[in-house]
Amino acid sequence: MWAGDLARKEVLRFAVSCRILTLMLQVLTRFLGSSSPVVYWFPAHLLLDQEPLLRTLETVPWKPVAQDFPPVQEASRNPIMHLLYHWKTCSPVTRYILGYFLTYWLLGLLLHCNFLPWT
Template identity: 55%
Template sequence: MKLMNRRDPYVREVIWFAVCCRALALVLQVVTRFLGSSTPVLYWFSAHLLQDYEPWLWKEEAATQTEASLSEKFNVGSFCPGSFRKGISGNPIVRLLLNWRISSPVTKCILGYFLSYWLLGLILHCNFLPWT
């Protein structure tokens, strides 16, 4: 018994639909790669929102307060080298992640988006699934 009859009139439509869907998926993947890697508008807009909703992040005192609060909560030097403690004050993303509970909902949404995009991309790419 043959699985597909060559005289079936719908074979062309099914093949045409499959080709169009694949072409659309390919175009969308390439466009999102180009937009994500070559245009910094998404990152500028996210940084602008973070500046508006997290003013404590950009103050110079925030770095020393974060480092002091970390050393009070737990001994950072016990499981990290001494240079890591200095790196916390220089990286605003780490400060945002460490102060997750006091962050605004907008900041949580921005960080959640970027972290989920990164994690989902890591999982799908390692399993040879299409991800941009």
């Protein structure tokens, strides 16, 4: 069928290699994301270390000073939602981490629903 046309063979070879590379990247990303907790430990460590809104008397290893805590500290059921509600008062590190994970989630949602390769 394509014996005489060298350009079509090259296009087919390129398409197959792109598909294989895409599948390998998706599988590797899923394996690393689901089996390695270090990917999630590091941002969690940064959030607990850098964000004063997440500090409570139970999580701070030293004797807290009154200026270390915000004036109204309420126990929230979901600390991520608490951070999102108080976006303007969060530290820049917290904004970057939350922005990264929210962007990753939103892009994954949009691209996966349209049958595009995204992990």
